[in-house]
Structures are given as C-alpha cells and as structure tokens.
Amino acid sequence: MAGKKGLLCLLLSAVLAMEGITITAADNNIPLLHTSDKVTALSGSISKTNTFENDNYIMNLDEATLGISLKDKKTGYVYESVVDDKNSNQSWKGFLSSGISVELCTSKAAMPERVDLIKGNAKKTFTYYKDGFDAAIEFPSYDFQIGLEVRLKEDGFSASVKQDSITEGEDYKLSAVYLYPLFGATKGAEKEGYILIPEGAGALINLTDNQGKYKTPYAKKIYGSNAGIEAFGESHYDEPAVVEPEKITAPVFGMVYTKSKQGFLGIAEDGQYNGEILAYPNGVMTDYNWVTARFNYREIYTMQTAAASGVPTFEKKPYMRDISISYKMVNGDQADYTGLAKVYQQYLLQKGDLQKQEDKFQIKVDFFGADTKKWFIFNQVVPMTTVKDMKDIIDNMVQSGVKDLMPVYTGWQQKGASLNYGSGKFKVERKLGSQSELYDLAKELKQKDISLVLKQDFLLANPKRFYNTAKDIVKGINQVLVEKPTNAYVFPTMYYMTPSKTLSLVNKWKDRYDDTAISNIALSSLPDTLFSYYSGGKIYTRGDTAGMYEEALKGLQDYNVSLENPNEYLWKYTGKFYDMPLSTSNYSYISKEVPFLPIVLRGYLPYWAGYSNFVANETEYFLKMLEYGAYPNFLLTKESPNKLRNTNSSYIYTSEYEVLKPTIENYYNSIGSVLRQVEGSGIKSHTYLNDKVVSVLYDNGVNIIINYSDSDFKNGEIMVGAMSYQVIGSNAGKR
Secondary structure, three states: OHHHHHHHHHHHHHHHHHOOEEEEEOOOOOOOOOHHHHHHHHOOOOOOEEEEEOOOEEEEEEOOOOEEEEEEOOOOOEEEOOOOOOOOOHHHHHHHOOOEEEEEEOOOOOOOEEEOOOOOOOEEEEEEEOOEEEEEEEEHHHOEEEEEEEEEEOOEEEEEEOHHHOEOOOOOEEEEEEEOOOOOOEEOOOOOEEEEEOOOOOEEEEOOOOOOOOOOOEEEEEOOOOOOOOOOOOOOOOOOOOOOOOOEOOOEEEEEEOOOOEEEEEEEOOOHHHEEEEEEOOOOOOOEEEEEEEEEOOOEEEEEEEOOEEEEEEOOOOOOOOEEEEEEEEEHHHOOHHHHHHHHHHHHHHHOOOOOOOOOOOEEEEEEOEEEEEEOOEEEEEEOOOHHHHHHHHHHHHHOOOOOEEEEEEOOEOOHHHHHOOOOOOOEOOOOOOHHHHHHHHHHHHHOOOOOEEEEOOOEEOOOOOOOOOOOEOEOOOOOEOOEEOOOOOOOEEEEEOHHHHHHHHHHHHHHHOOOOOOEEEEOOHHHOOOOEEEOOEEEOHHHHHHHHHHHHHOOOOOEEEEEOOOHHHHHHOOEEEEEOOOOOOOOOOOEEOOHHHHHHOOOOOEEEOOHHHOOOHHHHHHHHHHHOOEOEEEEEOOOHHHHOOEOOOOOOOOEHHHHHHHHHHHHHHHHHHHHHHOOOOEEEEEEEEOOEEEEEEOOOOEEEEEOOOOOEEEOOEEEOOOEEEEEOOOOOEO
C-alpha cells in the first residue's frame, strides 16, 4: 500500500510540474495533499484545491490562481478572493483572478507595470502547514521572485510577504504589492451592503448599481500624503486656500453584506506606513465593488533637472520591509460598521495600542497668546491673550458655572505662534507675561482641579530663521527643501524639521519644564504628519520617521500628553485626542458618514471636536458632537481678532471671549448634560433609523437619538423635533 502511495505522489508531482507548481511538506505529520486533491489532479484538472480547517472556518486554496475561499462554519457563508470575469480587458481580467499582484517599474517607463499571476506566467512552489501555506512565486519574464504566506486564524486569515522573500533582477524593480485585493468583492448590486473606508471618522460606500457614473476610485495614503515626495501647491495669500481633504488615521477597511449578515475588517499591519487604502465602486474600471490596501515599496517622484522643472522617476532604493494584512470576519448582529469598530477596538487592546484613559466631560478652550505682523523693516508681536487675561477669563467662566474646563495655551512662546516655529525657545513671550506668572497660574488652577495645557509644535520651522539645512530641515528624496504653504501674508511657507531635530527639541523642552508646575502638553503637526526625507546622503522612510516620533513621545511619558488628530501608531502614547474629524471629504460615492473612530475609542480614549467657532452650520455641528460623543472645543482671545488681520493667524475671524461667552455657556450646559451621562462608557450600537435620523446606544443604556431632518421624527412614543435630539434611558429629557 505504501508503495502505491509513493507512486501516486510521483505521478502527481509530474502532473503539477507541467503546470509550473511544486509542492513540499513542512510537517511530517501533514499529508502532502488530501486524497481527493490527488484524484482531481490526476484526472487532468488544472484547478486543484487544498483545504485547511479550524473550529470556525474552512479555507480552500486554488493553486493556479492562489485564490482562497473562506467558509464560515457557523453560517455556511463563503467568501471568495478572486473573480473570473469574462467582460474585463486582459489587464483587469488577470488582476481580478489573482490572489497576489505586483507593480514593477523600469528605467524605460515613468509609471510602473502591474503584473499578475496570469500575465507574469508565474511559477509557484508550495509548502503546506496545518493552518495554511507558503507560496514561492517566480515571474520568469521579469526576473522577479516573491513569497506569499497565508494562515488561517480563529477569526479569519492573514496574508503576508517577508522582505527576504523578494528577489529583483537588473531591469524590473518592485513598486507595489496587492494581497488578496478582491477578497469579498461583489458584482454590481448583487448583494446589499457597503464598503467601509477610514475617511475622516468613517464613511460608507453603498453596494448599489452605479451605472458607470463614477470614474475614479477612492485612493488615499494611510497616515496622509508624503511631503517628502508629493509637492505642495504654491501659497497665495490673495486666493482662497484649498481645503485639505480628510486624512486616513487608521490602517483599516472593510465590507458588510447586510442581508446575509456577514462582513470583514481588513487591517494593514506590517508595512502600513507606506500603504494606501483603495476602494473601487462598481463602474470604476470593472463591474465589481472591492476594497484593499496597496503596499508601496518605491514611489514616483519628480527628479529636479532645473530650478522649476523635473522628470518623473522612481526611487532607486526601495522601502523593503515585511508587509501583512489581517482579515477578521464578522457575522450576525456583529455584521455592521459598529461590529467592525468593536473588532478593531479589541485588536488594539490586545496589542496594547489602546489603553483606558480617564474620561471626564470638559469643555476645551484654547487661549491664543500672540502672533507676529510686519511692521516696516521688523516684525512686531501682536498680543491677544496675556497670562493675566487667561486667568481673568477662566475665573469669569467658573463664576458663570462653566467649571469643567480644559484650558490650552497656544501661541504663548517668544515672538508668538508663527515666528517661534523651529526656534527652540520655550519661554513665555514677554508681552504676554512672565514665566513665574505662568507657573503661578498653573498651580492656582490645579487647586481648582483644572489642568493648564501648553500647546507646542516640534515639527514646523519658520523659514526666516537660520538652520543647518543639511541636518535640521527636511529635504524631499529629490534633495530639495520641502516647503509647506500657509496661504498667509507674513510667512507664506513653513519648513519641516527632521525627526532628529524634533527629538532634540523635545529633550530641550524637558530640560526647561521637568519638575515644574507644567505637566500637561499638547502637540500639533507631528501627530498627523509623516514623510520620507533625504539627510546626510541617506534616504529615510516614513517608517523611520514614525519610529523617531515614537521615541520623542516616549521621552514625554512623564507628562500628560494630548495629540491633535493623531495617527493610529501614536494612540498608545495619547492621553487625550484633540480635533476628532466629524465629517468626510464629501466624495460623490460616499453614501453615509459614520463614527467608526469614535466607536473604536469611546470609553478608552477621550476626544474633542475641532473649533466650534469656525463652523458654517453651527446647529448641525452641535448635533454631530452629540452623535459622535465628542466634547466641545473653542479658540478664544481677549482682544478682537481684527488685530490679527496682518498676521499668519488672519484666518481667526471670531474668537473674542465676550462675544463667544453665551455660546460657550450654552454648549457647556446642553452638550454637557448629555455627554456627562456617558463618561467612560463605550458605544454599543450606532444605527440609522432613516437617512436623517440616527440612534446612538451606549453600554450603560443611555440612548441618544439625533434628528438632522427639517421635520419632526416620530417612532412609537419617541418624538424628536426637527434638527434636534432626545436622550432616552436617563433623566435628561429632551431639548
């Protein structure tokens, strides 16, 4: 019998070799192939399947395409990862039917060439394990090799590529990798549901028949654009500033099939710093809805050939590193965007990247100290809120009943907000007060259970100062200084400081403020900015920059650190999350905005909205704060903002405390009366009752219903007025 089995394996190996497939065994206790697979292969079929199973899922592999199918044993639902599409052109047909695709670039073409398993005539060698397989893939025509590792997990599966599995030839160089981009894809409107993208706080793209009306996909870099590669537009003071689109702060995506009550969350893990989230609604290139992460190894940039011109070229040295995606499945009541957020929350908790922080309702008030205006030859400091002014305003607020305060002092440094950038000077501007006055105020407020926070920017640098541009100021990988436009009058552009310079300034800050009355710091710019750069004859990656930023924040662990809209890799260092986005970039294919990030963070990391005094629709923004559980935030000055007209802070058009005082008191009392009831409580569910009415249920039973429509909403005994809200399960009543 053993002899017959050996002969069968030899015959099988011969058949598979003709198909460009080699098989090895990784464990002596594991059969080379299941018997049924051997029979199928020997009967002459090209497509064979290998099966892996655990308590929750069955995963089948198609060796020809590297496609996998994943069956949920509880529900019987089957997810597919490749598509056999007869209508697409050859380029897209091969991509749709391949479990892995790569983009390769050459010196002869500016743009990379996408190569799939079909186009590349790939040869594959497999190694099998109890929980999955490894595939060594060779593209002979491109002199390129790469290894894929797939493992079945208790909650789904993972796919990864190790950097040492990649071998490049002389002509073709790796630009990007796609791992199971078509996993869970649907055709047209065949299934009800939506794609989840991490746009702003979260957004959905419905799985409806778009009838070809969308021409471009959703494509956005994880953690924002790369200033070291992508050139900014010019800064023009006399023209309207282009509104920055919302950034991706978390490396996730997902899809939910509402009728089937199934779905998945994809998490880009290793390699996330150079990743992109792509979402293709049907009609964009193909008839399919799909979402994935693309991992970039080399990027296209403009190589300077003259002062004002250049040619596109790709990075000569790749950002080689391991990459991986985890796909986590949901079903039943968990199959919605709330369920996906809860899955991500648990993932972060298990990694230690999300920790329980004190959550107490506080109204955040940023006091703007000073900025600089041009005055003949010299610059002149324009004081707006002195230390004494801040003390007087806080006293007035407390006397008026606004006691739960978080005062943040911004623009307090020497020469004011804009000119101080990059100076490394951390003393109070003399026109605002003395250092001792600042310390005395911090001590006095602490006795009232109010913590004074100093806001600091360790990233931006004012170009009017002197620097060692060889090591202190960021140059793009084209070795040209990176300029960030401000669209302002006095200083039209700013520089970025290198991560090493940032780290040295953090240490300088600590030398001044360690063991003083100041124990709270808020950081701007750094938390949501990530770039690659050139310095000292070397290219540093975004991963290198992220590592240096983590080192800087570890150095501030003795402080209570608040971060403005921080990227996910910094959440573990964050005590308070400022400027939570409450909207999206309003792309035409977005069907709904959802509080994905708030659901992830609620009950663990407290967060505040952006400034309420600069919003176009105050009522809608008010309701959004209630819906997302975000605490209110105002920018205040003692003086009229008219004084800032000729400064870089001319965007501040309403900030005077005496003008905003009634609004602040209203927000404190009305929003506070609701959100105090859910302090420290997570969001259990977020549901659209109709297109304009949402229900937010918290773990402690408090239910907030928000009506964004122009007419009253009635559901049984529940009545919510137009553009209003009601709280159920508490004594708050309705507005």
